[in-house]
Amino acid sequence: MAAQTLAEAAVIEGNYSVAFPFFGAERRGAPVLAFTRIDSGKIYSKTQVYYPDCVVVLDDSLLDTIDVVSGLKPEGFVVINSKDVPEDIDLGMEVQTGAVDATSVALEILKAPITNTAILGAFAKVTGIVSIGSIEEAIKRRFGEKLGEKIGERNALAARTAYGRVVSGKSMGVKRLEVKKQWLPRYQEIPVGGALVKGKTSAGLIGPGSFIENKVSGWATFRPVRDREKCTMCLLCWLYCPEGTIIRISDKGDLMTNYDYCKGCGICANECPVDAIKMVRARV
Amino acid sequence: MKRVITGDHAVAIGAKLCRVEVVPAYPITPQTLIIEHIAEFINDGEMDAKFMTMESEHSVMSAAAGASAAGARTFTATASQGLAYMHEMVYATAPLRLPVVMANVNRSLSTPPGIWIEYNDSMGERDSGWLQVYVEDNQEALDMIIQSYRIAEDKRVLLPIMPCLDGFVLSHTVEPVEVPDSSEVDSFLPPYEPDVFLDPENPALMGMLMPPQYFMEMRRQTDKAVESAKEVTGEVNREFAKVFGRDYGGLVDTYMMEDAEIALITIGTVTSTARKVVDDMRRAGKKVGIVKLRFFRPFPADELRSALSGMGAVGVVDRSISYNGGGPVFGEVRSALYGMTMPVINHLAGIGGRDVTEKLIATMFELTLKAANGESVKPVIWHETRGESL
């Protein structure tokens, strides 16, 4: 949505723009990647962006697992949702960076940790590629059309607020992230028909049970906390959790949430009929 | 009016502008946005059509055929497994001469399961009698919905048509699209008025058993209709260009072919990226060009022969595989070029959603140039496929 809104803003200013999600499956709460290209003339390239001029990071917890500046041009920009000032943000690359606590902006103005509009305000301030006026106009159009004028305006205000609060500077370039190895077999090495039994490769486990290595807790903005007093053990949360993270310790006994695999989507809290689950900020 | 919209949105707007009357629908990624947008248009009173939520794609195409047989302008959309599931009714629709328009958002057909682009869903329907056109951007996606009805409903054609767009690469990508005025579309596309339709007042039989003494004539009739679509496609393109100012070239489109020494035959969005690669290679003094295969049915054999005459070599990009035979486009192109002597190289790439980058397309051009220079090049190349060498 942020990528599309940025494209709209660029077109408002008379440019051509294309925006698209990473061509992959999306899961609620999972990290996503989207691209925007902006040019004065028609854009023909229909491929993903490998060498960006600017990287926008909506969640700074991703810095622990993903090399967000991969391919970024040295003279490029980073716009990041963070409580820290650029000088305290280690991107593994010293680069012009604008930081804004977009999550707080969103919680204040939108009452939800949806940061994709606020961050665009910061983008306008840091890069100057589009004006804040066009960003506001684009947000009002896209969100207004879908969700009504009021919500459009509130989101535009979130962008305007982030525009005012962004702190510019240079990021730190100390960290060297270990790139997560991927198993990339030749076609001759893939088991016949792609039928995988439990196994191990140089890049980690494969086959049944291998997802145990895929800890997703780092994505969570919120995590669920259950009030045992209120809980009636109806098991709806257990049933609805898309990650299978809520575990029944015994048949009549208690429930436990394995926070290593909880992505903080909040579905359990939403489904609980007696409001026994509260979502609390995972990191402060 | 210029709008920044996805390919799916553009297709839905196209259907709205065509004053489609019946839309049987069943969701499937990456097509679902199309029918969602249409459902919204109808709900908001912007579109006056009957939206039928069906229990499967097989029923979708059955309902589409029924609605079209009753004389209604009919639209639906599908992808991948959905198209496979309606396969039986897809085959039924064409010889009945029902001008249904169905957008297919290309997605690989399982297995392996995937949601990304491959043309093995629509190419598997190439013998069904449906016309097929592949588009390279969202503007063309919208425009081809409008042109599709003109082509399909032409009395010389009367065939269903499948405008195909690349899953995600277009369906979920926003870019500026000029949305034509509804009044202009109205004058370009008059209402559908079939000579014969299912009408209780004037009963007609459709789809009767055809014993052997009629069968081959029926097949030839459909075959002839597909052939006639070639001429009609050209006419519709020219008229569209006059009214709306966008000329797509007809069955094929060419780019920088005037003095080209080799050509790449492209289909879908690869064409768009390849245009940029051609510009870059031209700056480096390499005389390369593109022939964009727009229609796969009717297959433009003559048009390809004349566009490619004199080429030192021809590369054919395929985004699906006809096992052990190279890609389906390759097979047909080589057959169309029978008797011509240049090497024809098949470039298999981007299957199942792997990104077809500018660098990869440049490699295809380079290898095709090599073949033109008499160097030995594999006839079927699996690009960027681990375990395969170039």
Ligand code: SF4
């Ligand atoms: S435990 Fe709750 S918040 Fe965590 S993944 Fe499951 S449903 Fe989502």
Ligand code: SF4
């Ligand atoms: S849904 Fe609520 S009440 Fe039911 S088991 Fe879960 S926490 Fe307890």
